[in-house]
Amino acid sequence: MPARIHDPLRIRGVVVDAQGRPVPGARVALGAGPAALPDIALLTDDDGSFWVEVPTPGEYAVLASTDSGSGEARVTVNSGEQSVRIVVG
Amino acid sequence: MTENTNPHEPVQPEADAEDTTVDQLSDAPETGAGGTAATAGDVEAAAATLYEMAAAEDTAPDTSALRPIGEATYGASAETVFLPDNRIQINNTADYPWRANASLLITANDNSKWLGTGWFIGPKTMVTAGHCVFIQAPGTTRHGWVKSIEVMPGRNGNTLPYGKVVVPRSNLRSVTGWTNSANQEYDYGAMILPTNLGSTTGWYGFAAWSDATLNGRTLNISGYPGDKPSGTQWYHWSGIAALGARKIYYTIDTAGGQSGSAVYVIDNGSRYGVAIHAYGGSTSNSGTRITSGVFTNLQNWKN
Numbered sequence: 575m576p577a578r579i580h581d582p583l584r585i586r587g588v589v590v591d592a593q594g595r596p597v598p599g600a601r602v603a604l605g606a607g608p609a610a611l612p613d614i615a616l617l618t619d620d621d622g623s624f625w626v627e628v629p630t631p632g633e634y635a636v637l638a639s640t641d642s643g644s645g646e647a648r649v650t651v652n653s654g655e656q657s658v659r660i661v662v663g
Numbered sequence: 664m665t666e667n668t669n670p671h672e673p674v675q676p677e678a679d680a681e682d683t684t685v686d687q688l689s690d691a692p693e694t695g696a697g698g699t700a701a702t703a704g705d706v707e708a709a710a711a712t713l714y715e716m717a718a719a720e721d722t723a724p725d726t727s728a729l730r731p732i733g734e735a736t737y738g739a740s741a742e743t744v745f746l747p748d749n750r751i752q753i754n755n756t757a758d759y760p761w762r763a764n765a766s767l768l769i770t771a772n773d774n775s776k777w778l779g780t781g782w783f784i785g786p787k788t789m790v791t792a793g794h795c796v797f798i799q800a801p802g803t804t805r806h807g808w809v810k811s812i813e814v815m816p817g818r819n820g821n822t823l824p825y826g827k828v829v830v831p832r833s834n835l836r837s838v839t840g841w842t843n844s845a846n847q848e849y850d851y852g853a854m855i856l857p858t859n860l861g862s863t864t865g866w867y868g869f870a871a872w873s874d875a876t877l878n879g880r881t882l883n884i885s886g887y888p889g890d891k892p893s894g895t896q897w898y899h900w901s902g903i904a905a906l907g908a909r910k911i912y913y914t915i916d917t918a919g920g921q922s923g924s925a926v927y928v929i930d931n932g933s934r935y936g937v938a939i940h941a942y943g944g945s946t947s948n949s950g951t952r953i954t955s956g957v958f959t960n961l962q963n964w965k966n
Contacts, residue, residue: 582802601778601889603919605744610847610942610949612794614769615889615919617776624775627800637919639890 583651586625587658589618589638596622597662601639605646608632625655638662687871687958689784689965692933695865698758702929705881706900709751744890744916750897753885757824760934762817762864766887766894767923769795769812773804780886781814782925782936783866785965786859789814789830790869791923792941792951793841796852808832808842812854816864818887818894825864830854836964848909851939851951853964867925868935871958874906877928877937884915884940886924904947909954911938912947919943926950 589600602624603615609629618624618638628634633650638660645662703711744750753761769777779795800806810832816825834857840849885898905912911926917940926938938950951957 582800601893601920603889605890605919605943610944612792612850612941613917613919613922613943613948614792614794615778617778619775637890641893644890 581654583628583631583653584625584655585628585634585636585649585651585658586623586655587636587647587649587660588622589624589645589660589662590622591643592661592663597638597640598622599640600660600662602626602660603637603639604628604634605637606635608634636660685955686873686876687955688935689868689870689958689962692760692868692935693862693865694759695762695861696863697762698755700755700758700761702932705929706883707885707898707929709753709898710900744918745914748916750888750891750899750916752891753896753898754819756817756819756822756896759865760867761885761896762825763861763866764885764887764896764924765789765814765816766818766896767791767795767812767814770810771798771805772807772810774810775805777809778887778889778920779812779922780920780924780940781812781854782923783816783861783864784853784869784936784961785866786861787856788861788866788961788965789854789856790925790936790939790961791852791854792939793837793850793852794941795923796835796854797837797842799845808835814854814856814860815894816860817896819896820892820894825860828856828858828860830856836960838960847942848907848951850941851957851960853961855964867927868933869953869958869961870928870930870935870937871953871955872937877903877906877911879903880928880937882911882913882915882937883927883929883934884913884917884921884924886917886921886940888918889920890918907952909952910949911952912944912949914947915940917943917948 600618643663649658701708767779781789781791834855837852924940925936940950
């Protein structure tokens with residue numbers, strides 16, 4: 575098990591449409607941040623939710639894409655977990 | 664007898680195995696059954712078409728994708744698509760080499776679903792990023808070897824020209840540098856498919872090349888980015904931005920979902936992977952370089 579330099583840093587979020595309804599199966603990826611980011615994408619759960627760990631404190635751009643639209647949100651993670659809501663459309 | 668000790672005697676460290684300058688090349692790639700896309704020197708023919716189209720146009724620049732001016736104040740941040748976005752969609756995914764690339768649907772330990780890319784190096788062996796087969800999230804139910812991976816070679820949207828194969832956890836491979844140490848320089852892995860699907864699709868060769876051999880080469884990537892329509896394959900290329908002992912850096916546009924893509928060179932018309940794409944960075948993206956240690960593992964997983 576790799577040693578952690580710090581407590582886990584996490585972004586927890588939900589992807590919704592323009593009417594505020596959760597979007598399951600949206601493709602979520604970290605598009606920008608203060609460190610190199612793995613180029614893997616995560617699918618939101620049935621309730622539109624997701625969580626992902628980030629490597630270091632800083633500001634991140636979280637991108638969500640569906641075949642009918644996309645959205646982006648920026649969140650700063652200094653410690654622990656930060657929440658984000660992304661509207662796609 | 665007095666020892667002759669010369670305090671000025673020069674010394675130097677022994678060369679690290681990864682620093683070897685002996686080039687290694689796998690067997691020639693196999694193109695499989697069916698059509699083969701043409702190359703145009705160091706790039707795919709699809710790239711040459713883009714150059715011709717750009718040269719023929721005389722229009723105002725498209726500024727719709729420019730980043731907000733505020734970003735200039737707050738400094739660079741890790742981006743994976745370097746504007747302008749010149750990625751090319753591949754529609755003839757049933758041709759080689761495109762069909763040797765696969766869209767991956769990954770089920771992690773906690774049943775979360777992830778998207779990645781893999782590429783065949785043999786009849787049953789597909790290479791991908793380490794973080795596609797083993798997720799680093801210590802202390803959570805997500806951490807560890809993923810449960811399974813659905814492999815969809817040559818996928819084009821909802822079309823699966825070669826169907827899909829499910830690879831169970833027991834058929835996944837990686838290295839302790841990734842699984843135990845989460846070291847990005849060892850972020851690579853493989854899947855051993857339960858069928859010889861690679862014999863139909865064909866596969867890439869792979870190479871561990873010295874800096875001297877790699878310098879000046881054009882790098883190519885084709886994979887499945889999540890910011891494009893679902894399940895579509897996209898191609899891009901660039902020169903080498905930098906060579907590290909265990910990583911290669913480039914300005915090829917990529918996005919989340921392309922982790923695991925082959926970073927390949929076209930050498931006399933044959934495609935050889937030289938790195939495994941893994942990360943987006945502030946000024947360049949990067950992949951795990953195929954060094955002699957990586958080459959040996961790929962060879963063993965292939966056979």
